[in-house]
Amino acid sequence: MRFLVLSSLLILLLVGCTPVYKNLHAATGDIHHIDQFKPAYSVALYNTAVNVTTHHLSGLLLVKTMPDSSVRTVFSSEMGLKFFDFEFGHDGSFKVNYIIKQMNKKPVIKTLRKDFDLMLMRRRNFSTAYLRKDGELVYYVFPQKKGSFCYITNAVGDSLQRMEIASRKKPIVVATMQHYNNGIPDTIGITHKNFKFTIELKKIER
């Protein structure tokens, strides 16, 4: 009896520890297939709405690839005031070029950095990546130090359904990129599951 309880506990523990995407069916295919959805930014300007708990903030997000291949994300108010300027280096590095005092907090920067990493399809180590599937969807999983980044397409692989940042147990960020035009998504949505935080981006035609 004791053995049974122990083994049940062990099973429970093991199941509880199984990374969220491991439970899906194994799949084979080209993991690089996901690259087609990597946004090809030269420069794009997005109308941006950020909702954090009960606060609402709108503004403009500029995404620009610089001559040295780094990508800059610059968020400013409609009236011109800059909130932050982040630099995502080609080598995986990250630099805060500017952030206003009110936002200059480590968790804020860390959260935004991860969200942009997911959106720009960075932090992808193909040597540890794997594919999974369920009935309808294909999962391109990129394990991270903690949890994983996952890009999910339809079965045929011609439509990006959603992107996720997952802890070992569940998705904590779910995002979508839609309506690609010349390699640049027109609409982007990022939703955090563990607290009320959403970012909505709609491309502005200048």
Add this chain to the structure above:
Amino acid sequence: MMIVLLTMMTTVVAHAQYAGYTPLANMQNFKTQFAATAQKTATIKSDFTQEKNMDMLAEKITSKGKFWFKKNNMVRMEYVHPFKYLMVINGDNVLIKDEQKENKINTKSNKLFQQINKIMLDCVQGSVLDNADFKTRVFEGKSAYLIELTPQTKMIKSLFKTITITIDKKDNTVSGIDMMEVSGDNTLIHFTNREINTAISDALFSTK
């Protein structure tokens, strides 16, 4: 010799700050003139072009819209291209409407907005020279005056290095506002097609 050279260089730098402008000789005269025009200005209707310059990124964001002012304390700034954004100031009340939401703010409970509100109104009402939140310097050019505002309060200082207001000599009204950010960017708002004292309905400034 070195000292002379250094002094010369500093003088050149100080003057090169605003090309074509020299420090104003008669400040009192300007003040009286500016205040008199402001006194006579009951309404302003204008188009505006805003340029946000990000030199580090070799990037410029240009937007356009319409601007209205009515005495006392009423401003409506409506961006129409390439995005829609509306800000209405009516006394202590501010209405902000972006493409998704409407936000009503009472500046009495929001210090930053209170200060921004005051800058906006001071600029168009001509009372900016008396605003204790800034150190002011005035320069004179061929066709315009420049009022340079240097923030003295901690909050505004953390955002702006200087704000420069251009006053057209033709009609003594504001033709431009240039906000130099601490970040190195600047935002230039240029007012065109200015109409002074045309009838403007109060309804335009409703914050309800």
